[in-house]
Amino acid sequence: MNPTLICKPTPLHRLDRASEKLGIDLWIKRDDLSGFAGGGNKGRKLEFLIGEALAQGADSFVTRGAFQSNYVRQAAFAAKMFGMEFHAAVMHWPYSLPGRETHPDGWKPPKADSGNMILDKLAEANIYVYEDGTFDEMDAHADALAERLRAEGRNVYQTPSGGSSPVGALGFVAACDELFEQADPFDYVLFASGSGSTQVGLVFGHRRAGCKTHLIGICTDDEPEMVDYFEQIAEGVSQLTLSNLKLSRNDFDLRQDYHGGGYQVPSAAAERAIRFLAHTEGILLDPVYTAKAFAGLMDLAEKKQIGGRVLFWHTGGLPTLLVPRE
Ligand SMILES: Cc1ncc(COP(=O)(O)O)c(C=O)c1O
Known part of the structure; x- marks a missing residue:
């Protein structure tokens, strides 16, 4: 249910x-x-994702996303509500393909301790900020996080970015x-x-x-x-x-x-x-x-x-x- x-x-x-x-x-x-x-x-997706995590008996929720991700914020609260630890691998400037790593002129990183980051703290989320890289690299960081938790005996539920x-x-x-x-x-x-x-x-x-x-x-x-x-x-x-x-x-x-x-x-x-x-x-x-x-x-x-x-x-x-x- x-x-x-x-x-x-x-x-x-x-x-x-x-x-x-x-x-x-x-x-x-x-x-x-x-x-x-x-x-x-993200609340709509999380009703189904948390439902699946609970059905699997998960005690830890792992995902990844951009530094100011709305999904990370909402997933962190959803995991907290249902007694799961929350872990997310994040980057300031994730990009899909090599070659897109250059920020356009005038782009500035979002300020830490602002917006969703404040709310992630309120949700007691574990946020790990990595150097910018491709989505595949961000996935690899999230996979490594999940592996570490599994090695500690945790039952991990993992989602792609955006809960997609x-x-x-x-x-x-x-x-x-x-x-x-x-x-x-x-x-x-x-x-x-x-x-x-x-x-x-x-x-x-x-x-x-x-x-x-x-x-x-x-x-x-x-x-x-x-x-x-x-x-x-x-x-x-x-x-x-x-x-x-x-x-x-x-x-x-x-x-x-x-x-x-x-x-x-x-x-x-x-x-x-x-x-x-x-x-x-x-x-x-x-x-x-x-x-x-x-x-x-x-x-x-x-x-x-x-x-x-x-x-x-x-x-x-x-x-x-x-x-x-x-
Ligand atoms: C405010 C907002 N609108 C739209 C989207 C896009 O939704 P989706 O990732 O499902 O394509 C996102 C995704 O992060 C979002 O945070």
Whole structure:
């Protein structure tokens, strides 16, 4: 039995002023208000991940991520709630492939003891900061952590970054059923996409229900190759749900135009999106994920490439709005 972590359903409402300014019928799904450990999309995945960890009798939870990861923050609290030790391997600037190690001009590392790092401490998380490197290197650090704990006799449950295993994606498959109870299918759904299980779960849940909704993930990193991994997650979701539905890379509309130079790199368009939504609706976006996604939505609306009933799925991330740069 999976634990309940978030307050469901998260609110769904229309954005009247923003709709008028952008010339679309714009709605928002408020996973930023999910009510668990500061809010955000990871609570949905963690209900399934913690459920699996508990079923395996785990006493330790190991993962990895970026220095200011929202997943690490929420996973740390979820593990704590269920009596598990929490360990995470983190880097300031993880990158997918060798050759992407150079920070763009003007990029500054997020300040320690700020944003999610403050909350990780509150959760009594064990955070190990490693030198920047590839995702594979970060995986290797997390594997080594897990090995050390196993050698000490611990029963370890390990997840990829962002909780993006097929089990984590089930949280967003279930989220689609929650949405369908709240409203008729939208013409478009837009959201920030990173490690993939949000997009895979949303696409799977819509296609399984036979919805024609156009789902657009705004990639928050310079990583077009991520769709290959999405395909693997989707394959795992088909198996877990005993479904004949098979998704391939072509089922994932992952836009590369709005990451502003890479993960955590500030962009003028994201800054504009933060001000727009805060000033028109009093809703706060974060600079790393949701502001880039909303900047994409604004651009597509301005170019009239989206229209009709449009849903922005707000995936949270507020702590990083409060992070000063070194
Ligand atoms: C605030 C926020 N939005 C969106 C995402 C992207 O979700 P996913 O990693 O499932 O693609 C993340 C991932 O860390 C996030 O923290």
